[in-house]
Amino acid sequence: MPAADFRELPLSVIDFASVRPGQSVGEGLADSVALAQKAEELGYARVWYAEHHNMPSIASSAPAVLMAHIAANTSTIRLGSGGVMLPNHSPIVVAEQFGTLAELHPDRIDLGLGRAPGTDQQTLRALRREPRAAENFPDDVRELQAFLGDSPSDLARTKGIVAVPGRGTRVPLYILGSS
Numbered sequence: 001m002p003a004a005d006f007r008e009l010p011l012s013v014i015d016f017a018s019v020r021p022g023q024s025v026g027e028g029l030a031d032s033v034a035l036a037q038k039a040e041e042l043g044y045a046r047v048w049y050a051e052h053h054n055m056p057s058i059a060s061s062a063p064a065v066l067m068a069h070i071a072a073n074t075s076t077i078r079l080g081s082g083g084v085m086l087p088n089h090s091p092i093v094v095a096e097q098f099g100t101l102a103e104l105h106p107d108r109i110d111l112g113l114g115r116a117p118g119t120d121q122q123t124l125r126a127l128r129r130e131p132r133a134a135e136n137f138p139d140d141v142r143e144l145q146a147f148l149g150d151s152p153s154d155l156a157r158t159k160g161i162v163a164v165p166g167r168g169t170r171v172p173l174y175i176l177g178s179s
Contacts, residue, residue, distance in 0.1 A: 010045035014082055017049065017060035028059045029066070036070045040077035048082030048112060053119040053127065064097040071105040079105075083112030083176045087133035091140050092163050095147035099166025113141060114176040145173065 015035055019028035036047045047070070049063040060066055063081040071079055079101075084094055094111070101109045115137040119127070146157035150168035 012046040012048055012080075013039045013044055014048040014050065015060070016052065016058045017066060019057050019059050021057075025059045029069070032059075032066065033070055033073050036074050036077060036079070040074050044077060046078040046080055046110065048080045048110075050082050051085050051088070051114075054123040055119075064094075064101060067101060067109065068104070071101065071108060076108070078108050078110055080110030080174065081112045083114040083174070085116060086113045086137060086140050086144070087115055087130075088127050091144040092147055092158075092161065092166075095144055095163035095166035098171045099148065099163055099169045102169040102171050103165045109171055110174060111171045112174040112176055113144070141173070141175070148173075 013035065015032050017028055017032045019025055023031075032049075039047055049060050049066050049070075050058075051060065051063050052058045053061050063084055067079045067081065081098075086094065098109060098111045115134045143157065146154040147161075147163040147166050148169055148171050150170075154167075155162070
């Protein structure tokens, strides 16, 4: 069997928006902008941003906000959440946030979703997350898909509630997994 040719394989970067010792959060975020700009210049396909809370060395607690800033400072590279911890958020709010990003930066936004808390138990309580919220993950994903869709069945699933922006944007969804 011939060896695979990976030269055309799209490569991505994952950025935790690191804050190094002695560095301010603002400086760490500026480094994230510079990293995305360099990745774009080098031809990378995408930069992913994780959601972590209560971690002094990681400034990516709000991926959608970070992605908005970086999208405004780049022009072609795709940006994705890697990922939004859906049990920490309402599906309609995520649809509206990523729908807004998709409208402002067409064909550049991806939405990665995870079911882990992304933090410790005490911070979990501060996020007002229900202790069993992760059990609703499959239903929350389907609801989020419906908020981003535009078919009559999508509208029925959301009981007539429309995410604006969001509806019809069909932001690509990715599910994070681990073994």
